[in-house]
Amino acid sequence: MSVYAVIDFETTGxxxxxxxxxxxxxxxxxxxxxxxxxxQSLMNPGVPIPYDIQTLTGITNAMVRSAPKxxxxxxxxSDFVGDHPMLAHNAAFDRKFWDTELQRIKRWxxxxxxxxxxxxxxxxxxxxxxxxxxxxxxxxxxxxxRYHRALxxxxxxxxxxxxxxxxxxxxxxxxxxxHELLIAIQSTNRNKLEACVERHLNTGK
DNA sequence: TGCCAGGCCCTCTTTAGGGCCTT
Numbered sequence: 001m002s003v004y005a006v007i008d009f010e011t012t013g014x015x016x017x018x019x020x021x022x023x024x025x026x027x028x029x030x031x032x033x034x035x036x037x038x039x040q041s042l043m044n045p046g047v048p049i050p051y052d053i054q055t056l057t058g059i060t061n062a063m064v065r066s067a068p069k070x071x072x073x074x075x076x077x078s079d080f081v082g083d084h085p086m087l088a089h090n091a092a093f094d095r096k097f098w099d100t101e102l103q104r105i106k107r108w109x110x111x112x113x114x115x116x117x118x119x120x121x122x123x124x125x126x127x128x129x130x131x132x133x134x135x136x137x138x139x140x141x142x143x144x145x146r147y148h149r150a151l152x153x154x155x156x157x158x159x160x161x162x163x164x165x166x167x168x169x170x171x172x173x174x175x176x177x178x179h180e181l182l183i184a185i186q187s188t189n190r191n192k193l194e195a196c197v198e199r200h201l202n203t204g205k
Numbered sequence: 206t207g208c209c210a211g212g213c214c215c216t217c218t219t220t221a222g223g224g225c226c227t228t
Contacts, residue, residue: 011228018209020228051206053228061206092212093227117226118213131226148228189214 002176003031004114005084006161007077008154009097010057012049016100021045022070023059025077026150029084030158032165039080040151042067057148074101085179089132089157091115114179116160118186122193123167132156139163172197 006028013020026040042059044067054060067073088094091113102108120130127138133147133156141159145152165177168185172194181200188196 009228013209014228015210020209023228048206050228054206056228088227090212090225090227093210096211097228115213121214121225129225 002178003029003036003084004158004161004179005029005081005086006154006158007081007086007088007094007098008150008157009094010059010148010150011097012045012047012053014093016096019047020097021047022074022097022101023049023057023064024150025073026154027077027080028151028154028158029080030161033162035155035158037080038151038155039077040154041073041076043070043073044068045070058146059149070101071105075105075107078102078107085114086111087114087116087157087161087182089115089153089160090117112179112183114161114182115186116157116164119164119182120160122185122188122190123164123171125190132160135160168197172201174201 008026009022010024011020011022022043023045024042026038028038029036042064044064049059049061049064092115095113099108117130120127120135124135128134132153136156141156141163144155147153168174168177184196184200185193
């Protein structure tokens with residue numbers, strides 16, 4: 001069994017270093033093509049949500065006022081993820097918030113995130129762009145709900161991961177795709193994709 | 206209802222600049 005924890009944050013801004021904090025998180029556990037479980041919660045960020053972000057996500061200050069504290073939700077989310085490998089769409093963004101908030105509650109552990117944005121750029125260069133919504137349409141993935149809500153985006157990303165794995169298996173004749181292979185592919189230039197996969201299969205690197 | 210990022214990729218590049226993507 002190779003279970004992935006696919007996560008998505010909604011936040012008050014783009015950078016925790018400038019005071020942005022999460023307003024919602026969702027985690028989807030997916031094994032192959034089967035969603036095993038879901039975790040989702042709003043949280044009270046303790047700082048105002050800018051108007052344009054309220055418009056983008058639909059998450060208002062009123063909605064998070066009575067939500068649990070960030071610390072409480074992040075502890076639950078961390079327990080839910082456990083030791084599973086993690087993936088997000090544009091993982092550099094979600095990883096910043098994941099690391100920052102878990103460091104606050106002294107629950108941080110070293111985790112290597114796979115990134116469906118980088119992988120999609122390698123594997124589907126013909127796509128109009130590599131926004132999550134565009135990839136869902138282009139690849140005919142299941143509709144999951146309103147974009148820019150954590151659970152809908154995490155589920156869409158989980159289906160994208162499934163499609164990415166299918167593409168790798170089909171293109172390279174593999175029966176399974178490991179976390180290490182995903183990391184290797186996302187870390188290489190798309191023009192060197194075949195060489196990267198061949199090297200990984202031969203050496204594991 | 207402000208402002209604030211940063212890693213990756215491409216190219217008119219590499220002594221750089223700008224677009225993409227996340228909220």
